[in-house]
Amino acid sequence: MLTKRKLHALFWVALLILGLGVALTQGDEEIDPYKEAERQRELFRQTSGGILPGELYAAEGEELFTRKRGPKNASLEACDFGLGPGKLEGAYTRMPRYFADTRKVEDLESRVVSCMVRLQGFKPEEVGRDEVKALVAYVASKSSEMPLQVVPKHPNEITLYNLGKELWYRRAGSRDMNCSICHDTYAGGRVRLSPVRSPRQGLSNEWPAYRFEADKLYTLEDRIAFCYESVGVHPPDFYSEPMIALSVYMLTEATKGKHKFTELPGFTR
Incomplete structure (x- = not known):
């Protein structure tokens, strides 16, 4: 039986043999992160009998x-x-x-x-x-590839949607950053090679997902925490009201954009 430990070992051996690595550049050629993730995904399938992490x-x-x-x-x-x-x-x-x-x-x-x-x-x-x-x-x-249906109706849901929207635009930290600076201003562009999406473009529809760069599973709350840490701001506690509020805001906007979840659990860089 393949365990996570054995599957990861097979993956890294295959990387060494095939010389793929996990870098986003090869020589002077810039590699699309999504295409790189797809290569790593297929490599996992080849080395693990079709099982993904x-x-x-x-x-x-x-x-x-x-x-x-x-x-x-x-x-x-x-x-x-x-x-x-x-x-x-x-x-x-x-x-x-x-x-x-x-x-x-x-x-x-x-x-x-x-x-x-x-x-x-x-x-x-x-x-x-x-x-x-x-x-x-x-x-x-059990909701893999199904349409998102987050539509705040209860007063508490609406309150958290509004809080999430406020947090999305609230600047914080020594760099005076907020979520919107990256995900709205640069939507459709790239930051550190990675394509950037806004909530309306389906920013939140691929989690939970295995990140091969970090070699672990990320939930949506993990991804929110990672964004905060990336700009030098202490993230909200897991399961806290601010964390849930941001999730309500992002998933509501993704619903408005008529997005589906990707294949879940996902596989990404």
Whole structure:
């Protein structure tokens, strides 16, 4: 059975043999990052019997989802992601959303945590980040390539959309940066070789995804944190209201742009 560790080892051996590397330039020739990601993706398939890293995370998440765990010795199969207990098909396309049982707007990540706490009896500080990411990969995989449907209607959803929009344009840090400076001003262009998209252009529709440069899975919250860190600003805490608000704003705008999720879990640089 291929584990994540074995799959990664196969990948790096193949890189050495084929001389591909993960650099975005070869000699003087500039390489498109998306095309490079596609090459690495196919290399993974060739060296692992067709299995991609994101699929391993999703398989791990499925095992965690169905196994009875925690002080209450329960699985997560009774967790309601918005379509009814245990119903996962298309649930991610409608999140973040308001949940009456917690009286909060939750994205997929915070919903996983709240279900682990309420259904399985874990304390919030006992919930491991890696477990959450694996569970997110599994649940999100059930909405792969489906149209986004995040449309704020509940007053709490509208409040968080407005907060997310405010945070999107709020300048912060020693560099006086905000999200809009890169993703709106340079939409359609490139920053450090990478194509730049605005929320309306589907900025948020490829997460969770395995980033081969970092050799790990990134969720949308991870990607938001990475953006903050890249401009020297301390990111919001995982599962916090600002993090969820930014997700509401980006995914609502992507819905307005009539985008679908990419193949989930994705594969990117």
